[in-house]
Amino acid sequence: MRRTNTCGELRAEDIGKQVCLQGWVRFSRDHGGVAFIDLADRYGITQIVFDPEDLPKGTDVNAMADTMKTFTRESVVSIVGTVRKRVEGTDDARNPTGEVEVLITEAELLNKSAAPPFEIGDQKEGVLPNEDTRMKYRYLDLRRTEMIQAMEFRSKFLHLARQYLEQNSFLEIETPILGRSTPEGARDYVVPSRVHPGTFYALPQSPQLFKQMLMVGSMDRYYQVARCFRDEDSRKDRQPEFTQLDMEMSFVDMADIQNMIEGLLSFVWKGLYGKELETPFPRIAYRDAMERFGSDKPDMRYGLEFVKLTDVVKDVPYQIFQRILAEGGIVAGINLGDGSAKVGRNEVDRYIHYAKNKAKLGGLTWMRCENGVLTSNITKYFTPEILENIKQAMNVKEGDLIFLIAGPWKATYEGGGVLRRKIAEDLGLVPDDVFQFFWMVDCPMFEVDPVSGKYDAFHHPFVLPLNDINDDYVAGACFDICLNGNELGSGSLRIHNADLQRAVLEKLGVPDETIEKEFGWFIQALGYGAPPHGGIAMGVDRLIAILLNKETIRDVIAFPKNKRAVSLLDNSPEKIDDSKLEELQILSLATGDLDLESLEDIDSDEQ
């Protein structure tokens, strides 16, 4: 018999119906006569009752009992029966199907299950198995309600996004997975070519150049749920392969792109939560974000903003600050406000330690307002007037604790941002039910490496500069979308002029030869009437993880890699047969079979 209903479907109005349910035996309770089975599938759990004294006439009771014995945990079974109201007082209000149960009349084992290595079911906090066990048996882990919900949510999100984009004339176009390696950016995953021995494709780090080619090709509006690959070390929000919602549009300005994303997210929000998402999102300039929150992706769900004190303390006798200011550094302060009382002297020392070791700050100065004046171990190096000015500037009230950071602009604010987040977490200031989107705007085009003096692209080399690239400061037509202290994605207008593209690559120190070899085809395409265009890509894994309050993106990816880029389910990566390597004309240095000495005559000059 075919399944007539899912395990999450039956309600009181179905009482009396003959149904066939198929699913997994989650829990069973045998009372010696009557027995209960919680039959589960993706949609829910329905209670099945087996009562040997309540079977249809002519049923072989012993055969049935034998079948029931085979219904072990996680076996897959098919049952036929009658929906009936539960015995008075045995309803289960926690379960949507809890008013009814199905009285078995026929039962069949579809597939047995080995004893599962861990208990499936709605686990309490903290009793989940280790992540490696979950990954090894991911197909079992996926049966958990939490994982099912994550997969449903993700699917629904992407469906709504596609719906919105289709309504707005976007075309979903697939770009190649096998492409060419580019010199800049992350390490590539590489695929050897059999047809052209010694050459390699690279998996895309993003479809950047292809989507720009689509604009040159008049596609006008493109999107893709694009898999991207970067061979870099993992974090809880980063793994080797990830998914971007990638878009590109022609004849637009930055506001058009931002409006489109706000429209998209509002539409998705409505579909997911039935609520309006507040738009437009706030915008904050890069420099303001750094100076107020110490981050280019600040968590703005809470305050704890930095106040710039460089001018206030410029005449302070305190030598450390004087030296820093003389070197062009900054001084800034953060006021713990109402949380100050929770931070005693020992905690202050712990923050000083944290600042030096984790936040990479040179040091951390503290002061507390007692009896109307700022006091601490170093206030003797400050004049009363300067202390009063600090108080004013930082709006210090009696009892408030303030921390002062000092040093070079970028490193100090970044360190301050790390400290700010730590303080907010310690003081319990981070709400977990607020989703604060914003745009980080007014970004620089380049960053100068403080050590080498080399120019780096702030976003990437295809961003449109907004002024002459030889000016002291070059603004880039780029922006980030952030959510709760995470960068979700970045967008920009792109260079559509071949000469300008070449000049930017030169400015970034890419040798002419490399430009020609690696980007020649791309620059050439820009020369054939590339329209002004721009776009954005959002990290789907991150966004879903944040919306679902997950600690790691691994909890919203069906088959993730672990920290060391291993898939514990299929044990990849793995060695391949010598015969395959031979066909690809590849020798491995990693196996240890090769004697490097004997390879001397192989030309090692080439990379």
Add this chain to the structure above:
RNA sequence: GCCCUGGUAGUGUAGUGGCCUAUCAUGAAGCCCUGUCGAGGCUUCGACACGGAUUCAAAUUCCGUCCAGGGCGCCA
């Protein structure tokens, strides 16, 4: 490449030099039980990641390796 935390039955844990023949829960196997719902009761099974060192004595201390997670670097 580096730093930090951890690794005890299938799973989750307790155990900081001798009270360890290693705790508890869950699970599995068997038995009992006719209204449970992560059913209950009884019995049984099952573990100190690996290698070395210190010691009369090591799950416990030390060294190395492997494995897992978090972070730095890296991620145009």
